[in-house]
Amino acid sequence: MLQCIxxxxxxxxxxxxxxxxxxxxxxxxxxxxxxxxxxxxxxxQLPAGIVDEQEGxxxxxxxxxxxxxxxxLFAHVVGPHSWKRFLHPPQEPLWRVEMDGQGxxxxxxxxxxxxxxxxxxxxxELAAMAIQDRVLKGGxxxxxxxxxxxxxxxxxAVNCTRAADTCFCVSMESGPAVKGDFDLQLTELTAGGEHxxxxxxxxxxxxxLLERLPGRAAEQAALDEKAALLAATARQMKRAMxxxxxxxxxxxxxxxxxxxxxxxxxxxxxxxxxxxxxFCTRTEERSALDGxxxxxxxxxxxxxxxxxxxxxxxxxxxxxxxxxxxxxxxKLLHWREQFGSAGCTGCGRCITWCPVGIDIxxxxxxxxxAKA
Amino acid sequence: MKPKxxxxxxxxxxxxxxxxxxxxxxxxxxxxxxxxAHFLEASRATRPGPYDLSLVEGSISTAREQAQIRWIREQSxxxxxxxxxxTAGGIQALRNxxxxxxxxxxxxxxPDFIDSLATATPVSDHVKVDFELRGCPxxxxxxxxxxxxFLNARRPNIPAWSQxxxxxxxxxxxxxVSRGEPCLGPVTQAGCGNRCPAVGRGCYxxxxxxxxxxxxxxxxxxxxxxxDPASLQRYYxxxxxxxxxxxxxxARHE
Numbered sequence: 001m002l003q004c005i006x007x008x009x010x011x012x013x014x015x016x017x018x019x020x021x022x023x024x025x026x027x028x029x030x031x032x033x034x035x036x037x038x039x040x041x042x043x044x045q046l047p048a049g050i051v052d053e054q055e056g057x058x059x060x061x062x063x064x065x066x067x068x069x070x071x072x073l074f075a076h077v078v079g080p081h082s083w084k085r086f087l088h089p090p091q092e093p094l095w096r097v098e099m100d101g102q103g104x105x106x107x108x109x110x111x112x113x114x115x116x117x118x119x120x121x122x123x124x125e126l127a128a129m130a131i132q133d134r135v136l137k138g139g140x141x142x143x144x145x146x147x148x149x150x151x152x153x154x155x156x157a158v159n160c161t162r163a164a165d166t167c168f169c170v171s172m173e174s175g176p177a178v179k180g181d182f183d184l185q186l187t188e189l190t191a192g193g194e195h196x197x198x199x200x201x202x203x204x205x206x207x208x209l210l211e212r213l214p215g216r217a218a219e220q221a222a223l224d225e226k227a228a229l230l231a232a233t234a235r236q237m238k239r240a241m242x243x244x245x246x247x248x249x250x251x252x253x254x255x256x257x258x259x260x261x262x263x264x265x266x267x268x269x270x271x272x273x274x275x276x277x278x279f280c281t282r283t284e285e286r287s288a289l290d291g292x293x294x295x296x297x298x299x300x301x302x303x304x305x306x307x308x309x310x311x312x313x314x315x316x317x318x319x320x321x322x323x324x325x326x327x328x329x330x331k332l333l334h335w336r337e338q339f340g341s342a343g344c345t346g347c348g349r350c351i352t353w354c355p356v357g358i359d360i361x362x363x364x365x366x367x368x369x370a371k372a
Numbered sequence: 373m374k375p376k377x378x379x380x381x382x383x384x385x386x387x388x389x390x391x392x393x394x395x396x397x398x399x400x401x402x403x404x405x406x407x408x409a410h411f412l413e414a415s416r417a418t419r420p421g422p423y424d425l426s427l428v429e430g431s432i433s434t435a436r437e438q439a440q441i442r443w444i445r446e447q448s449x450x451x452x453x454x455x456x457x458x459t460a461g462g463i464q465a466l467r468n469x470x471x472x473x474x475x476x477x478x479x480x481x482x483p484d485f486i487d488s489l490a491t492a493t494p495v496s497d498h499v500k501v502d503f504e505l506r507g508c509p510x511x512x513x514x515x516x517x518x519x520x521x522f523l524n525a526r527r528p529n530i531p532a533w534s535q536x537x538x539x540x541x542x543x544x545x546x547x548x549v550s551r552g553e554p555c556l557g558p559v560t561q562a563g564c565g566n567r568c569p570a571v572g573r574g575c576y577x578x579x580x581x582x583x584x585x586x587x588x589x590x591x592x593x594x595x596x597x598x599x600d601p602a603s604l605q606r607y608y609x610x611x612x613x614x615x616x617x618x619x620x621x622x623a624r625h626e
Contacts, residue, residue: 032545032572057593059550080545090541266586268558269533273540284529289398289405291524300541305533306583320586355536355548355558356593 002201004215005222011073011197012043013213014156014184018117021209023154026086027119028076033061035079037086040119046073054164054348056357068193074120074186077164078347082276083118083125087149088132090300094283098293111145115152121182122160123175124167124347128276129155130180134339135279154205157182161229163236166348168361171240174345176233178202184210187226198222241346245364246333248371253325257370261363262320264356269302271350271358272327277343280308303327328360375424375523378410380444382430382437383464383492387509388455389413389429394512402516405523421447425522427515431457431464433492445499452518453495456508456611460580463508464492465614494614503528506561506579508611514563531562532583535575538562544570552597554607559585559617580612587621601625 006014018025019041027040030047040046049071053060064075093109121129136143137150160167160176169175178185183206187198198218201207242248272278282301287294301308304323309316317323335343344360351359379389393414395402409419426448432438445451453459461468467475472490476483495501505518514530521528531537535557539546547553547569555574561582568575581587591604599607608622 033550034545036543036545057549058552059546080540080550081543085543263586264589264592266534266558266589267584268536268582270536270540270546270558273537285526286529287520287524287526289401289520289523300537302533302537305531305537307531307533320584353546353549355546355555356589 002207002210003218004199004210004213005218006197006199006213006215008043008073008195010199010214011186014199014209015040015043015119017209017212018119018154018156021154023115023117025117025119028074028079030061034059035061035076037079037081037083037118043073046120047076048073050076051162052076052079052164054166054352056166056351056359057353057355058357059352068190070190070193070195072161072188072190072195074158074160074188075162077160077162077167078122078125078349080274080349080353082274082347082349083121083129084132084276084278086114086116086118087129087153088136088146088279092145092298094296094298096293096295109145111148113152114149115154116149117154117156119156120186121155121157122347123157123178124169124172124345125276126155126157126178126180126182127169127172127174127345128347131277131339131341131343131345132279134341135277138339155182155184157185157202159185159187159226159230160233161188163233163238164348164352165238166351167237167346168239168241168348169346170234170237171243171361172342172344172346176237177230182206187229189222189225189229191221191225196222198226239348239351239359239361241332241344241361242364242368246336246342248364248368249329249333252367252371253329255367255370257363257367258321258325260366261324261358264358265304265320265324266355267304267320267323268355269304270353270355272302272304273300274349274353276347276349277331277345278302282307303330328363331360332364374405374407376409376419376422377406377519378421378423378426378444378448379408379413380410380426380428380430381412382428382441382458382495383433384430384455384457384462386413386429388458388505388507389427391454391510391512391515392427395516398516402519406519422449423447424449425519426451427454428452428458428495429454431461431492431494432489432498433464434488438489438498441495441498450502450522451495451499452503452505453501454505454515455510456506456578456580457492458495459504459506459615460612461492461494461614463611463613466609467492468614469609492614505530506563508578511563511565513565533562534558534582534585535560535562535564535566535569535579538564538566539569542566542570547572547574548593548597554594554597554599556590556607558582559587559590576610577608577618578611580615581617585617587617588624591621591625
């Protein structure tokens with residue numbers, strides 16, 4: 001595999017090269033007390049020296065204690081945004097219909113070219129993108145807009161050198177080491193007070209770009225440091241999804257524990273909104289006042305909404321208990337039958353961004369206790 | 373024949389019907405699609421009923437209003453309440469929680485001239501309501517959508533889910549999780565356009581309770597964040613103090 005060592009100047013060269021090759025580069029930066037994904041032009045925009053303290057229903061940014069004078073750019077993990085916002089946006093037009101003399105004329109929505117470069121994709125996020133790929137472009141019915149955005153995408157992944165308290169990717173086998181489908185992967189190294197980045201190519205496009213960057217050859221010490229950092233990150237992980245969660249859920253459909261979750265759950269839909277794999281949508285008709293034309297839009301939906309399970313006569317899942325059970329059993333059990341993997345990658349967003357801190361790993365533990 | 377639209381005012385501040393005048397560009401289009409038969413804030417020229425669509429602003433707080441809303445219902449094919457006053461009673465419904473005589477004496481030097489009911493109540497307490505537009509004030513986009521849906525004989529695209537989903541769709545960072553700021557968003561209906569959280573403050577609940585809100589669970593969290601019972605009681609008592617879910621949750625902290 002092609003690899004090299006970059007300094008922060010080299011990192012800037014990478015960002016610049018991505019813009020020059022026609023990509024819109026998006027990466028992590030601090031905005032409104034959180035690390036979010038937005039347009040990235042300069043290394044200086046990255047969250048230097050920032051760590052994110054995360055717990056159920058709690059997220060705070062802090063300055064890091066600077067190890068050996070280095071202000072790390074990737075000491076944070078994942079924030080409220082996920083890449084889903086760009087690949088599978090919260091709303092988009094599908095088609096437009098107009099009445100003409102004869103009948104109806106249907107025009108598909110304009111096929112906008114999207115060439116994104118995601119800078120700083122974590123292992124759990126790559127896994128989530130692979131899951132959405134299976135859902136949205138893997139089957140018989142391909143989402144053409146998603147496919148277009150996915151095909152134009154360049155991915156710079158980052159290995160996590162720190163875990164938040166809400167992370168549990170090890171138990172979901174999705175991290176912390178970057179694997180799967182990416183163009184380049186970065187590992188931030190700080191040993192000896194030297195701030196540098198190990199860059200490794202994961203695709204032909206990645207190799208081509210790497211060759212053009214002002215890097216030097218990667219020494220064995222750098223590879224060893226990467227391995228040690230990833231092992232340390234895995235050890236840091238405080239949460240874990242219990243083994244056999246799928247079987248346990250299949251066996252717990254009538255558990256009394258669902259009512260206990262319902263007493264706490266706000267059914268506000270924050271968990272599904274921040275989840276990088278939740279993909280459900282609904283459509284709405286946006287008609288012109290005169291009724292002679294209309295646009296069909298697709299909007300993000302949530303299984304916590306009453307209308308989500310509405311069929312004629314009423315909603316199937318009226319209680320919060322039924323909705324939470326639907327969500328967690330889909331994530332961890334039925335997703336496997338449907339798409340061949342769990343629908344959870346252990347990123348921990350649903351734990352952090354739940355206003356009351358309901359914890360998917362904890363609820364599985366409690367279901368197991370209720371069973372025993 | 374263009375459908376006849378009427379706009380009515382009860383106890384309220386006029387802000388919601390002003391949203392219709394605020395439509396500006398769209399107002400001209402609207403005027404082409406409907407006959408504005410009664411809208412005193414826009415024109416003193418009125419036409420007799422019956423009306424195809426009546427938009428009703430304000431709460432019912434006098435005996436005269438009680439009679440008038442029944443008459444309007446009889447004259448209207450569809451009746452839609454616009455705003456927190458008409459839908460939940462509004463800020464003036466705070467008097468429902470107090471002794472009305474005392475309130476009058478606090479406010480007026482000669483309360484003998486006041487001829488009001490002891491309560492301010494939503495229109496739906498008096499007559500059948502076909503749809504409720506939320507907000508204090510309402511959102512003009514939702515108002516246009518409502519009229520559009522009426523003209524095209526379809527359901528309005530006005531979801532009853534939580535404000536949180538509007539925040540997340542807009543990419544707004546949760547103020548409660550990231551700063552510990554109290555927020556009514558998880559139990560409040562979406563639709564305002566994400567106004568308060570987008571500028572870093574918690575939701576006030578202007579749009580009233582979301583579908584099946586779990587306010588008790590939110591209150592527990594607000595207490596963990598440091599809100600004392602007296603503040604918690606007041607927290608649910610603003611423009612939608614009389615909406616059942618907020619009224620009941622507030623009462624639990626008396």
